[in-house]
Amino acid sequence: MKFEVLHTCKQSGAKIGKLYTDHGVIDTPVFMPVGTHATVKGLSPEEVKATGAKIMLSNTYHLYLRPGHELVEQAGGLHKFMNWDRAILTDSGGFQVFSLSSLRKISDEGMYFNSFLDGSKHFFSPEKVMEIERALGADIVMAFDECTAPGISHDEARSAMERTLLWLDRCSKIELKSHQTMFPIIQGNMYADLRKESIERTLPYAKCGIAIGGLSVGEEPRVMYDMLDVLQPLLPKDMPTYLMGVGTADYIVEAVSRGVDMFDCVLPTRIARNGSAMTKNGFITIRNAPYKDDFSPVEEGCDCYCCQNYSRAYIRHLIKADEIMGGRLLSIHNLRFLARLTEKIREAIWQDRLLDFKKEFLANYKA
């Protein structure tokens, strides 16, 4: 895997790049749809591709529990199993350590946890996670990290950061398949000194990209931007930076202008299934009454399959009637919306005017 920088924005320092994988080339900045259970909920791979996605996420923790990484390997790997021939990134389960905290116990050795499916006991060590990710066969595999919530003490944050670094070192010793590369993850909670130390000590492990974890976990946006500001001067210039879990237009624009290149988020597809659409003016809740007889497209000027063929009124009807198609159409739109956003961002970077673009974009966007 190789990353090539094509241009750096003179106004912002943001870069346009190409990430070459065995499963295609990814233009950055990029948004990556999430398909936790080896499917972007509700959409076929063809539909996901049609939104412009060149890479998608899947999840180590969930696929390990069901159907099992051995089975995926037996099927010929994740790409073949799910019929997706473009790039895949697997998250390590570190976030599940965090979000399913009631079910786990954590130590330097790793994480003991109970399956949310049947309560059975399991253990993830960094080595075990790498072994699973190798079996799944994604192009980019995430290191096993410990994600923390805002509000913890400096000591607790340091402890999680140290553990993440310890685990990272162990992850780095496990051999992956030839087409795979591992992204290490920066932690440090909301403490500037820890974030700085974390990136400095994590960078030596970054071969083709580096990730920022533990943000967008409930803190105020300002806090996240502050952390990105701390990291920005220390980010590598020759490889992509991936801000994990971020997926609203305003966050993406703000983060790219601070040097971030890759994003993923469940939000576009989740809020779609729950009846909301992303637009350049912010979210709109299509399921609400005002759209009952609104026969215009979800977003005027959008080139997606949804907007080209269906009205807000129809989609509202589908959502209210609990018809799957409503969530599917909005998922298509929201993914296309973010793909188009990154296209516009790349264009602005080419033209060395990303900060102007950001200002114009945010002026119309209501968070």
Added chain:
RNA sequence: GCCUUAAUAGCUCAACGGUGGAGCACUCGGCUGUUAACCGAUAGGUUCUAGGUUCGAAUCCUAGUUAAGGCG
């Protein structure tokens, strides 16, 4: 014509003679490395009508109205 049963929120139904609730629908809010086609909130009532019994009636009694079923 007679008999039986029923009538409570928009719908389907709870509620011992003791402060009328639930689910769904409606309206709105939330969702950020997916335990999420999910979660939450607001609103919604002359308990069919009129009398009666009772300290107190959705609940018991009488009459009526409407509906369903049965008998003629």
